[in-house]
Amino acid sequence: MPVITSDKLQSNYDVVIVGSGAGGGQTAYTLTMEGVKVLMIEAGRTFDPATEVAMFQLPSQAPLRGEKTPDKQYGFHDCSINSGWEIPGEPYTNANPEPEHQFKWWRQRMMGGRTNHWGRISLRNGPYDFKPRTRFGAGFDWPISYDDVAPYYDKVEMLVGVFGTNEGLENSPDSSPGVLQPAPKLRVGELYAQKHGKKVGAHIVSIHRAVLTKPQDAETLPAKLHPGNAKAQGILAEHMRLRAPCFWATDCHRGCSIRANYDSQTVHLRPALATGNLDILPNAMAREVTIDKQGKATGITFIDKTTGREGHAKGRVVVLAASSQESVRLLLNSKSNLFPHGLANSSGKVGKYITDSVSSSVGAHIPAFENMPIHNEDGAGGPHAYVPWTLYDQNRKGELGFPGGYHLEFTSGRQMPSLSVVNGIDSRAGSAAVLYGRKLKHEARRFYGCSLGFGAQGTMLPNDGSFCELDPEVKDQWGIPVLRFHWKWTDFELNQVKHQQQRIRELLEALGGKVAKKPEADVLKSMKQGGTVIHEVGGAIMGADSATSVTNQWSQTWDVKNLFLADGAPFASTADKNPTLTIMALAWRMADHLIDELKRQKI
Amino acid sequence: MHSSDNLSRIDRRVAIQWMLSAAATVAVRNPQSWAAEAPITAKGYGPDPSMVKIYQPGDVWPLTFSEPQRRTAHALCDVIIPSDDASPSASAVGVPDFIDEWISSPYPAQAGDRRIILDGLKWIDEEALRRFQKTFADLTLEQQSAICDDLASTKPKDKKAASFFKRYRDLTAGGYFTTPEGMKAIGYVGNVPSATFDGPPVEALKHVGLM
Numbered sequence: 001m002p003v004i005t006s007d008k009l010q011s012n013y014d015v016v017i018v019g020s021g022a023g024g025g026q027t028a029y030t031l032t033m034e035g036v037k038v039l040m041i042e043a044g045r046t047f048d049p050a051t052e053v054a055m056f057q058l059p060s061q062a063p064l065r066g067e068k069t070p071d072k073q074y075g076f077h078d079c080s081i082n083s084g085w086e087i088p089g090e091p092y093t094n095a096n097p098e099p100e101h102q103f104k105w106w107r108q109r110m111m112g113g114r115t116n117h118w119g120r121i122s123l124r125n126g127p128y129d130f131k132p133r134t135r136f137g138a139g140f141d142w143p144i145s146y147d148d149v150a151p152y153y154d155k156v157e158m159l160v161g162v163f164g165t166n167e168g169l170e171n172s173p174d175s176s177p178g179v180l181q182p183a184p185k186l187r188v189g190e191l192y193a194q195k196h197g198k199k200v201g202a203h204i205v206s207i208h209r210a211v212l213t214k215p216q217d218a219e220t221l222p223a224k225l226h227p228g229n230a231k232a233q234g235i236l237a238e239h240m241r242l243r244a245p246c247f248w249a250t251d252c253h254r255g256c257s258i259r260a261n262y263d264s265q266t267v268h269l270r271p272a273l274a275t276g277n278l279d280i281l282p283n284a285m286a287r288e289v290t291i292d293k294q295g296k297a298t299g300i301t302f303i304d305k306t307t308g309r310e311g312h313a314k315g316r317v318v319v320l321a322a323s324s325q326e327s328v329r330l331l332l333n334s335k336s337n338l339f340p341h342g343l344a345n346s347s348g349k350v351g352k353y354i355t356d357s358v359s360s361s362v363g364a365h366i367p368a369f370e371n372m373p374i375h376n377e378d379g380a381g382g383p384h385a386y387v388p389w390t391l392y393d394q395n396r397k398g399e400l401g402f403p404g405g406y407h408l409e410f411t412s413g414r415q416m417p418s419l420s421v422v423n424g425i426d427s428r429a430g431s432a433a434v435l436y437g438r439k440l441k442h443e444a445r446r447f448y449g450c451s452l453g454f455g456a457q458g459t460m461l462p463n464d465g466s467f468c469e470l471d472p473e474v475k476d477q478w479g480i481p482v483l484r485f486h487w488k489w490t491d492f493e494l495n496q497v498k499h500q501q502q503r504i505r506e507l508l509e510a511l512g513g514k515v516a517k518k519p520e521a522d523v524l525k526s527m528k529q530g531g532t533v534i535h536e537v538g539g540a541i542m543g544a545d546s547a548t549s550v551t552n553q554w555s556q557t558w559d560v561k562n563l564f565l566a567d568g569a570p571f572a573s574t575a576d577k578n579p580t581l582t583i584m585a586l587a588w589r590m591a592d593h594l595i596d597e598l599k600r601q602k603i
Numbered sequence: 604m605h606s607s608d609n610l611s612r613i614d615r616r617v618a619i620q621w622m623l624s625a626a627a628t629v630a631v632r633n634p635q636s637w638a639a640e641a642p643i644t645a646k647g648y649g650p651d652p653s654m655v656k657i658y659q660p661g662d663v664w665p666l667t668f669s670e671p672q673r674r675t676a677h678a679l680c681d682v683i684i685p686s687d688d689a690s691p692s693a694s695a696v697g698v699p700d701f702i703d704e705w706i707s708s709p710y711p712a713q714a715g716d717r718r719i720i721l722d723g724l725k726w727i728d729e730e731a732l733r734r735f736q737k738t739f740a741d742l743t744l745e746q747q748s749a750i751c752d753d754l755a756s757t758k759p760k761d762k763k764a765a766s767f768f769k770r771y772r773d774l775t776a777g778g779y780f781t782t783p784e785g786m787k788a789i790g791y792v793g794n795v796p797s798a799t800f801d802g803p804p805v806e807a808l809k810h811v812g813l814m
Contacts, residue, residue: 054655060696060778063704064708065777072652081651082650186802188807188808247796372810373807374792376793416786417791419778422776423777433756435772437682440772441685441687449790
């Protein structure tokens with residue numbers, strides 16, 4: 001079974017999955033390895049990481065030195081096509097004209113979805129992150145605990161290949177022994193911050209990222225991941241051997257043709273296709289989940305973008321993994337007499353409680369790095385270290401003015417120069433005049449690689465003011481109603497950003513850093529707009545009962561037993577940790593449950 | 604058919620020669636009278652361009668500098684990034700073409716720079732004529748630097764021209780250091796596959812007091 005066109009659809013799929021990213025990919029992988037017949041629908045075109053990603057191309061080899069444009073909104077060589085905040089013909093709206101009350105929505109219309117384009121940062125949620133209400137009296141407790149998910153974190157990390165170290169940190173869990181790949185050595189800036197950051201209590205450790213630093217252990221991992229399943233073990237072993245470890249060059253955001261880092265196609269879809277149990281239908285924009293008279297899901301209506309015609313894919317089970325808000329949109333657009341307010345929405349909670357990471361950043365010039373001996377520190381195409389959140393005592397005492405916390409991610413190093421590489425050089429050189437000529441060349445060399453910054457990513461607790469609904473007027477180019485967003489920051493987030501800004505400044509000053517920008521009096525000006533971290537989750541949250549949540553602990557909707565969610569939509573609350581690893585762990589756990597239910601003929 | 608083809612080719616060659624000499628004459632008296640005032644109508648590369656292809660300025664949308672603008676742009680690039688013993692000048696690595704690509708871009712973010720740069724190049728030629736009776740490209744380096752020093756100074760007489768110079772400097776330097784030669788000049792030595800990552804060298808650790 002392969003990548004197909006809509007005239008080749010079969011009529012007997014066990015499961016239809018919408019979306020080919022982290023959640024859809026993991027679900028397809030787990031199901032097909034166990035013999036379940038799966039159809040995956042993807043709105044974007046096929047994309048071949050082996051031949052289409054630009055790993056070594058220089059900015060001077062791209063139009064406009066590779067700077068971002070409305071066509072390539074993260075830059076020319078970023079591994080995104082047909083993607084962006086604004087996509088022609090596919091609008092969304094915001095109810096409020098004020099930026100702080102708006103949500104910006106990144107869509108990635110290509111095979112593999114957003115897994116093509118991310119930093120590969122793979123941090124586990126900790127025990128506290130599943131129980132914010134118990135700890136803070138705010139947000140929602142998940143109906144599961146860390147212990148329920150921990151085995152799946154281990155499995156995903158072994159499958160995907162995640163480097164890092166076990167540090168025994170509070171609420172930043174260790175992986176089981178033997179699970180993690182070796183962490184790469186830290187760069188100068190990371191080591192320097194590790195040493196001097198201690199003065200202000202910053203505990204800097206190796207970060208966890210989905211990049212292979214050595215070949216995967218194809219001899220033992222497959223048996224651990226698929227006990228008793230010789231076929232699955234064989235396929236996985238073969239695909240692990242096709243992956244090369246990192247060759248210590250090129251930015252992971254460009255994609256990886258040697259398969260060193262994780263994307264959904266490399267790790268999930270290729271082995272899933274090899275089972276013979278997966279069909280993938282690209283260029284198909286899902287419109288609606290169809291149901292029968294009993295209210296069971298029967299499949300997906302989609303628009304074949306190559307012909308403009310509508311089609312229908314039938315399955316015994318439907319899994320939505322279209323990205324959290326796209327899955328929400330599908331539910332809201334699936335109206336019927338049985339479900340007049342949208343599918344699986346008897347609680348009225350579909351679209352509610354959207355969160356993104358709370359984020360702000362500060363950068364500085366570090367004089368100690370000037371005239372650094374020239375060396376190559378490309379490394380693993382992204383950060384090697386980070387600052388985990390450690391202020392749990394202050395959390396407990398309620399001293400911070402916000403629940404949860406944030407971690408800090410590095411932006412540093414002698415990265416490939418971009419068009420803005422000399423920006424700010426005059427003031428850095430203490431020159432009131434604009435530098436040019438030989439002096440400019442000299443100073444550029446002196447200051448290159450001296451910038452160091454931190455970006456904070458923190459907990460946002462769900463609130464009643466951050467949600468989406470169908471826009472009553474606006475439709476996309478296929479006539480499908482679009483989402484209208486509402487966004488609200490509470491004092492929790494604003495207080496957190498104030499804290500982030502102050503803490504990052506302290507840390508940079510501890511490194512002798514010179515921060516060019518003065519602190520913003522208006523905290524909204526220093527924080528990233530809702531949605532722009534591209535960590536949006538929620539909108540169909542899981543919970544302990546059907547009145548207050550959309551799904552049970554298995555991401556199975558309360559109202560429709562054969563309808564599941566495998567993206568970020570069921571997140572009951574968000575942690576400071578980046579969501580992708582947790583999306584994969586929950587998808588695997590959900591898929592195991594789904595297989596169980598299929599075997600027991602319960603769905 | 605054959606002869607008329609020849610005839611038209613000659614006509615074209617003659618016409619081009621005439622245009623070039625006219626341009627040169629006009630340029631001295633009235634620099635950049637052919638300023639490309641026409642709005643950009645070209646299209647961008649769209650949301651699904653080949654990312655692996657190697658692009659040159661002009662590949663996706665046409666360049667729009669007139670010949671006099673190009674001469675001035677070229678000269679100003681090399682005042683900003685001259686060659687030295689270790690590395691080439693900005694023009695030697697194609698930066699004027701990049702600036703032409705930038706100001707000819709169909710995207711909205713570059714529209715402001717188009718106005719700033721075309722006005723600025725015109726200004727700098729007029730300034731050169733006023734002070735030294737030659738267009739900027741024909742001045743000596745000392746004369747060019749005299750004009751640039753005024754623009755680079757903390758209290759420029761003409762603020763609009765000074766902000767042009769700053770913007771042109773940023774684009775020239777950014778355009779330069781993103782080429783292979785510019786990367787070498789600034790000290791970027793990555794983008795090379797390696798079997799291992801050994802961390803920072805001893806001299807780098809010593810440099811920041813970590814050893």
